[in-house]
Amino acid sequence: MNHLENYSLPTRVLLVEDYAIIRLATKVLIKETFKSAIIHEAATLRDGISCLEAHEIDLVLLDIQLPDSEGVAMISKIRMVQPKVRILIFSGLNEQIYGLHYIKAGANGFLSKDATKDQMQAAISATLNDRRFLSEVMQGKILNENMYPGFVPENPLEALSIRELEVMDMLLDGLWVKEIANQLGLTESSVSTYKSKIFERLGVTTLIELYTEAEKFRQ
Template identity: 35%
Template sequence: MRPTVLIAEDHSVVRMGTMVMLEQMYPNILVSEAASFDEVIEQLSQTKFDLIILDIHIPGGDNIKMIETIHLRQPGIRILIFSSYDERLFAINYIQAGAMGYVQKDASNIIVKIAIAKVLNDEQYISADLQKNMVNRWLKTGNKPKKGLMVLSAREREIMNLLIKGHRTNEIKTILNIQASTISTHKERIFTKLNVENVIELEQLVRAEMKKGN
């Protein structure tokens, strides 16, 4: 097997580490790199890839909409999300959008290798912890209406995650490449949907929801 893989990540250290890992797994692998989503599009127009390892916040990307954009250019490509964001908040949305797996950047090398191997073998990768979390939530809610954090859209969850990490509007604007007014609108919707009045209450609610899934 000689897979072709595109690493879409703006941090050179992460790209290098991922490349070394891939070469250990597949000595004859062909690896390409992209540091922005514009470079991803350019690479997709030049080479047919078996797999793209994609960071959610690669510069120029549009978060979950990137999945559709990538598949429009290469319908058969496998997508593995490689993110620093908590899988319990984001993985399901990206997998439902068409990604075949989601692995956190703080996962062990063994876990990352398992995720890569599974996705390259046309298998979906979901961590054991996330599977447990999903089962627990299903047992508790069944087919009931969405509750807690599940009422938020993918974009609202991203902004929520940045807010509870202490990022201010100007920082979020730069990270997500969106207008400050858009952030304010999403923030207001988040507070309304979750019935909280400030970021402190939001953080407390998120912690409580995470405990429910464990």
């Protein structure tokens, strides 16, 4: 399969990832297929935005667990700078839990960090050619949801909204309700309501129980 398809090189890629070793490995994989690629790097969303303001970019390869991550809001923030840029989420988080939320928010695809080299090449090729990239796992999830209204996933985290997932992740990172409210631009009462819904859906009553249940289902 010709992963380059009809896309004309050089490809201008912005890799937004806070771990240097992952940036290095990803650059090597991109260069194997897109030999003339121009690759810019950023370790934070803020640095990524600065790069987008300074350079024309074809594709943003975006981690969603950045030190200054803003969740799905990062999609619109990036597109405020370059409206037509393609965004491929590149994450170690569970694709079945987080993937569809980011696709619905406007990302061109969601690629797991567990993906093979061929899958990465296919994902980049698809997004550069203005197609959505969905793994077979994601396609099956969408098919189930569309064919069977009311379908209840075995993993309770898949039933959480993206905002509930964001609040849950911040709680698990040790943030207090007030800190979460400030970061997400919400009221403290709204965050408390999300927290209550999360506890109810996972059948827990304490943060320790939440951590235990979340770790069971996030892998």
